[in-house]
Amino acid sequence: MSRILDRVMDGMDIETFIICVSEDEGRRLTLQMFREMGFTDADIVFIQFQGPGVRVRARAYVHRPGDNYGWLKAGPVEGDVK
């Protein structure tokens, strides 16, 4: 059974709003969140801090150009339509 993540063409973005006191804190929390989710190749694409916190979009690359792409050899995943 393949991992669903194998089907991600390149990167996976997470967009959210994090309550924090500064852009630095928002940045640190976002990257920590990705690490907690098991992603090591993560970066912040866009972040903007205003009083309530940060509007952030961060990306974890699942497949970078030149990798062996899971989506080319992906078998069925659980719940696939037969």
Place this chain on the structure above:
Amino acid sequence: MTPRTILLAPIDPVHDVGLKMIRRGLKEAGHNTILLPPDLPPEEIIQEIINKRADTVLLSRTLGYGVAEILARFVDLADALGVRERVKLGIGGMAIRPELAAELGFDAGFGPGTTVEEALAFVEDREYVPEQGKRDKQKRDLTASYTYAYGNSVIAELLGQITGGILAWVQNKTSPGVLRARAREELWDVRRWRGYGKMTEFLKEYPGLCGEMTRNFYLKGIMHPKTRRFTREEVAALENYVSKTKERMTVPGLQHSLKKPMVFNQYGTGCPFMDTGHIKVSEAWGADGVIHFDPSWGARTEGFMDGFLTHQEDGTVITPANLNRIKQSLEPGTLWQIRAHRGLNTPETAVLAGKFQADFTKINICYGALGAGTDPARMTVDGVAAIKYAAKYGLPFDIVTNEELCGVPAHKAFAGMLISCALGLRLGGKPVLQPLFCYSPEVMVEGWMKDNYVDFNVAKVLALRRIIDAPLWPGAPIGFLTHTEDRIQSSASTAYHASLAAMLGVDAVTIASSDEAYSGGPISAPSKVDTLRAVGEGFRFFGNMKLEPSPQALEWSWQIEEDIAKVLRQVSERGDFVGALYDGILGSREDGAYPGRNGKDTVMNV
């Protein structure tokens, strides 16, 4: 087909527009319809189903709160009263997801974006097939309706003098790039290559015309450090992916009721596999054409490698095998451009573009020499050869003016563009003008576009239109230097520029992804979808509306036209186009343009 009796009910306080639209479609198809008023309780709706002897029921729900509870109650009641087993139940609306509908026991669930045709297919018990037209995008020649007649006789005369001088100057000159292009043209046969035929003569001559890195590839098998060959298993997997994806593909247009502009985006992740993935996404979200973006080191390298190669950095290496695979992955109606506008492989790129039946190439001598690092003399010799090959293969070529991004004022960049255009016309080619639609350094410094990104871009188009009747393809990409890392802002800015271009009636635009300003990693597929969707929405919003140029735009357009003539006069008086490039007449060091050094002293007299 037997007409059905369909009861339509908004299970919602007010929202019934979608149901009314579907009702119209059902009536036009000959069915009997009963539309109930909004906000009836489930009991009353079910009573009406029984009274009217409906055989199909279409409910709609727009508001999200309590949706699961209300619909579950409806289905339970319908079950209890014996209605459920004899009527077909469909539910649609903004609050509906197909998973929810299936879970609750509906026969179909229609989410946001459902078409009348989809609902009709459900009612008539047939499979929904998207409109055939969406599968049949036709290629169009965007140069077809233009006469290339000059509207400014002074500029026409100056261009005649300058191009005459250039053609006389290059007549007895050649370069390693021109010689490689000739070898590729005369000794390398694409059909034989596709049939795995040997290219003995070509391989005997070609490596000797290449630089060290490429020569080492052919003679010693040493690869560029950032490249590798694909394995057989990877290639088989790609072929499988492409064929399976093509079976599912539809190719919608973004233009709605408009005929133009055609929308292009670039690919060039470094890896032809990832490019293929991105191309299929771009096509599926409405791109009319795609542009091959090669690595920057490719422009500084004499010669092309061979083989199906991936590259770990930006820009996909040009090799016959890479181009061939990418070509095979394209939908039949997708336009394909291979850029040859800069660097030491310009004429050979035009030959490969011709042999692999690309639809466009891209050539600009001035940009290549002043903004892209190639020696002006070399770029001139190679540029003229490239234009000849483009003409031979019937390849229209756009003339990009991205030297504006270095700081070169628009009128100087346009003077250079018009020189390449005039050369193209003299050599039987089909040039396309590519003014930059952007927030260029020139206007930043002058403070001309603080709160108006329209007037200066409009002025460029008006000026060019008065000078010559030629196709216009703003780029590249539109909105350059207005994008930020915020995908919403970036997509909106792209859509505004595309809409402005559409209102001006241009022929094509090149758009970026919403990752344009993000430099932390490769461009992602979703970011391409972002801007394609935004541009489609822009085209829909403005439709056929035309832009009324402001007095400022008109004033600037006259100024640009006048300044172009002044620059061309200076070039003509200099009597030496290459000298004019070195002297900065078409973009100076003060402006931010620097004559390139790649290929310096490689021009040879024949």
